[in-house]
Amino acid sequence: MQYAAARGEVWKYYDLGHGFCTNDFWAHCNHRMACARCPFYRPKNATMDQLIEGKANLVRMLEFVKLTEDEQLLVTEGIALHQELIEKLAM
Numbered sequence: 001m002q003y004a005a006a007r008g009e010v011w012k013y014y015d016l017g018h019g020f021c022t023n024d025f026w027a028h029c030n031h032r033m034a035c036a037r038c039p040f041y042r043p044k045n046a047t048m049d050q051l052i053e054g055k056a057n058l059v060r061m062l063e064f065v066k067l068t069e070d071e072q073l074l075v076t077e078g079i080a081l082h083q084e085l086i087e088k089l090a091m
């Protein structure tokens with residue numbers, strides 16, 4: 001039997017509450033406020049419903065709320081980020 005570390009797979013998970021950081025150097029990371037966009041970030045399975053709900057709320061906002069161009073851009077980016085995380089969980 002070969003362990004995950006020996007197979008070059010992720011084996012260390014730092015609990016961030018909403019997800020896990022798989023970076024061995026988590027304690028020294030300067031980007032902790034941008035975890036959702038980080039390749040080391042793994043959302044928890046328990047957050048799937050929240051991600052789907054959050055994405056649906058943003059889509060509804062885009063469809064029904066009169067937004068400025070900057071607001072539309074931010075909401076669109078939020079939708080894309082939610083989708084990325086949903087797909088990361090589905091893998």
Ligand code: SF4
Pocket residue numbers: 020021022023026029030031032033034035036038039040041042
């Ligand atoms: S930004 Fe990435 S490396 Fe840094 S704490 Fe968040 S998940 Fe870990």
